[in-house]
């Protein structure tokens with residue numbers, strides 16, 4: 001069974017704005033990328049896979065079940081990176097601790113948080129508000145939060161490379177490749193040539209013109 005199965009998915013916003021049909025499967029240890037011009041539907045497909053939107057045609061399944069991001073079962077297994085939002089009165093460290101504790105890491109939460117801050121170049125910014133970070137560092141905070149839970153078996157990433165410099169983009173590819181090697185499935189919407197080159201599968205949504 002694939003981790004993600006999308007069967008003839010269509011999302012119709014009306015007025016000729018229609019995404020799909022698109023069909024694909026992502027299996028364990030695969031890194032699939034959604035490629036396409038601006039407005040081609042990459043973010044929409046990711047929202048369909050999260051269950052944040054429902055398809056107008058076709059079907060989507062995650063481990064054979066209808067996805068619902070609001071369900072605990074889904075959140076325990078699936079890491080989702082989209083627009084990074086934060087609590088203004090919590091520090092970077094406190095955000096990541098919240099994620100770690102929320103994912104049941106308890107006595108390992110502090111160590112895992114320290115690991116994620118180090119991996120994502122956030123250690124020097126541990127005690128500041130996310131809103132004081134540069135856009136690239138705030139993006140790295142979102143990536144750190146997605147990487148913290150170790151039990152996550154599927155990562156859904158909407159333009160993870162956004163605002164990252166060349167060094168961080170190279171690090172991102174290495175990190176996702178390592179995560180993949182441990183069996184995690186990855187589906188990313190991207191414009192990044194580095195991620196496109198590293199992917200095992202490319203899902204092309206074309207160019208809406």
Ligand SMILES: Nc1ncnc2c1ncn2[C@@H]1O[C@H](COP(=O)(O)OP(=O)(O)OP(=O)(O)O)[C@@H](O)[C@H]1O
Nearest residue numbers: 013017019036037038039040041042043044045189
């Ligand atoms: N909530 C919505 N209501 C109406 N139209 C929408 C909505 N969300 C997306 N669309 C339309 O669906 C199409 C696909 O948008 P989407 O954001 O999925 O594209 P994308 O490939 O992620 O683009 P980009 O590369 O610019 O981020 C666009 O025409 C967009 O205007």
